[in-house]
Structure formats: structure tokens, C-alpha cells
């Protein structure tokens with residue numbers, strides 16, 4: 001059973017019931033601020049129930065192994081495709097380069113639709129079912145829509161996916177294969193259509209549609225399970241730094257919250273520092289740099305790291321960095337592609353957005369802000385097959401040769 005109590009505003013701590021709230025906290029919203037909501041749990045009751053036993057339940061599928069700390073009340077609504085349980089791969093060569101004690105890569109490409117979004121979608125779509133939804137709507141640049149489409153199919157819900165011109169072929173084909181109805185419009189127009197669908201048709205949003213991203217209150221809870229898994233995979237050791245690629249920082253916030261809950265449950269002494277990894281000009285790093293309020297609005301700049309960047313950052317990302325003594329790093333496309341190439345030469349084929357975690361740590365290292373001897377986790381959010389277009393022209397097809405060893409060696 002879950003020990004969820006209700007929703008709380010990350011900014012002003014206003015409390016709300018576990019309702020379908022899609023536009024953040026109404027109590028503290030202004031022109032320049034909109035804060036996300038997050039579920040709260042009865043940690044004392046969880047501690048009493050668990051005693052010294054494991055956090056996860058046995059013989060439960062996917063993220064629901066941690067259902068005590070997830071916001072779905074009736075397990076009958078839980079959907080799983082076996083998400084989570086992803087590999088943690090040591091990267092000793094990268095550790096030597098960075099002067100780190102250890103570097104690990106959490107390879108989230110090993111999820112059912114090949115990205116960490118499956119943890120989010122498992123919780124979002126399950127909670128939507130519990131709220132009585134029949135049609136989901138998602139605006140997406142790729143991975144998010146693919147994942148929501150798969151879980152919607154799994155749960156017997158309709159899915160409307162709104163994307164923009166230039167979406168990758170893999171994303172388009174996957175969303176359609178999973179049965180989503182796909183529409184293409186301008187990046188700015190997507191949110192307006194979504195808002196209308198929510199308000200006029202009663203569609204349930206499975207992604208952000210507010211100008212300052214607030215997202216739904218539930219999806220980031222799926223990302224907490226990355227922290228729980230890391231804690232188990234590292235034998236109870238808490239890493240010093242966890243690098244996460246960010247757009248609206250739901251992943252970064254969720255992973256930080258998972259570690260914070262380990263502290264609340266007496267299983268860790270502190271959370272790691274969180275590192276938000278963005279492309280150049282990203283809104284979160286810009287907000288921290290400007291220092292005149294938590295939200296920055298920036299021009300949308302094209303980046304090879306598709307899925308990252310966005311016209312404004314979220315408050316939850318700022319909050320997670322503030323409480324974890326965290327930091328932000330912005331990497332160029334060239335640095336992101338170099339990180340992708342170097343990970344591939346270690347046997348990990350990440351998509352550019354996922355390789356931004358390594359690129360971001362390198363940026364901090366180059367700034368002289370990375371202490372020696374750290375234990376670092378890079379969250380690699382998705383696999384390189386999702387964005388082969390980023391490498392078009394990088395690897396040419398070899399010319400056909402005569403079938404002789406001499407021709408081969410020539």
C-alpha cells in the first residue's frame with residue numbers, strides 16, 4: 001500500500017488533496033513564478049512498517065516495487081512494462097580523466113521504450129486511470145510521447161500526441177506504432193492546443209502545457225526510483241554528485257527527492273549534490289546566473305540534444321539545486337557530441353541529450369569546480385538509436401571492395 005497523504009507546493013508549502021492538478025500551485029502563482037506540486041508521504045508510518053527491511057516489495061513489477069512511496073492509491077490502477085532496474089555501468093577511464101574516485105553511468109536506455117521517461121509514464125498514466133481519464137494528451141519532442149503512447153496502449157487509454165515539424169523518424173514511428181494519434185504543429189502552438197483539449201474535451205495531460213513549466217504533480221515520482229535503485233546498487237553509498245540532463249528538471253527533481261526520502265527514512269545521511277546539465281543558453285543555468293528571480297525566459301535555441309532546452313525553466317529544478325548545494329552546467333553541441341562519442345567508445349550508445357550529463361560534468365571540471373576524488377553518477381536518459389539523425393554524416397558507408405584481404409588492407 002501507498003503512504004501518500006496529499007500534495008504540497010514546492011515553493012509555498014500550500015497543501016492540496018490528490019486531485020488532478022495540472023497547472024501548479026494556484027496559491028503562490030504570479031506573472032514571474034509558477035511552482036510545481038509534489039506528493040507528500042507519511043514517512044514515520046513507512047519507517048514503522050519497514051523497520052530494517054528492504055524499501056522495495058518483492059514480486060512486484062517495475063517501479064511499483066516502491067509503491068509505498070508512489071502516489072497511486074489502488075494497486076488495481078498500476079501499469080507496468082517492467083520499467084526500472086536499469087544497469088549501473090562503471091566508467092574507470094572517464095573517472096581518471098575527471099580525477100574522480102569513481103564514475104558510474106545509470107543506463108536508462110534499458111527501459112521498455114528505451115528512455116527514463118518510462119518511469120514517469122508508468123506513474124502518470126496509472127494515476128490518470130485512477131483519476132478516471134480515458135484520453136491522454138501529450139506534447140512532445142520525442143521520448144516523452146513515445147513512452148506515454150506505450151503506457152496508454154498498455155492501459156487501454158487513447159493518446160493524442162502533439163509534436164512539431166522535424167520530430168525524429170524513430171519517435172514518429174514509435175508513437176504511431178503504439179497507437180497514438182499524432183499531430184504536428186509549431187512548438188509554441190502545442191501548449192495552446194493541449195490546454196484547449198484539457199479544458200474543453202476533458203483530456204488528461206501527460207506532459208507540461210503551462211508557460212512556466214509546472215507539469216503534473218505525479219510523474220516525477222517515477223524518477224525517485226532511480227535514487228532508490230542507485231542506493232541499492234551502490235550498497236548504501238550515496239554518490240557525491242549526480243548529473244542529470246534537464247529541460248523542465250522533472251528528472252533532476254525526482255531523483256533528488258528520492259535521495260531526500262532516503263534521508264527521511266533514516267537510510268542515508270545526506271543527498272548528493274545535483275548537477276543540471278543543459279545545452280548553451282538553457283533556462284535553468286541562465287536563471288541561476290542572472291540571479292533576479294527563479295525563472296528565466298530564454299530564446300529557444302536549436303541543439304543537437306533534442307528534448308533539452310525550452311523557453312523557461314521550472315521552479316522545482318531551482319528548488320532541488322538550492323537544497324542540494326547543486327549547480328548547473330551548459331555544454332555546447334560540440335561538447336555534447338564529443339561526450340556521446342566517448343561514451344560509445346566505452347560501449348554505451350547514448351543519445352546526445354543523454355550524453356549531456358557527461359558533457360556537463362566536463363564543463364564543471366574545466367571551470368575548476370569539480371573537487372578531486374568524488375563519486376559521480378551520470379544519468380544517461382536514453383539510447384542513441386532514438387536520435388540517429390544527430391550523427392548523420394559522421395559515419396560514411398565504406399566503399400565496396402573486391403573480396404580479397406589485399407583490397408581490405410588497402
Ligand SMILES: [Zn+2]
Pocket residue numbers: 009010011012013014025026027028029035
Ligand atoms: Zn505555492
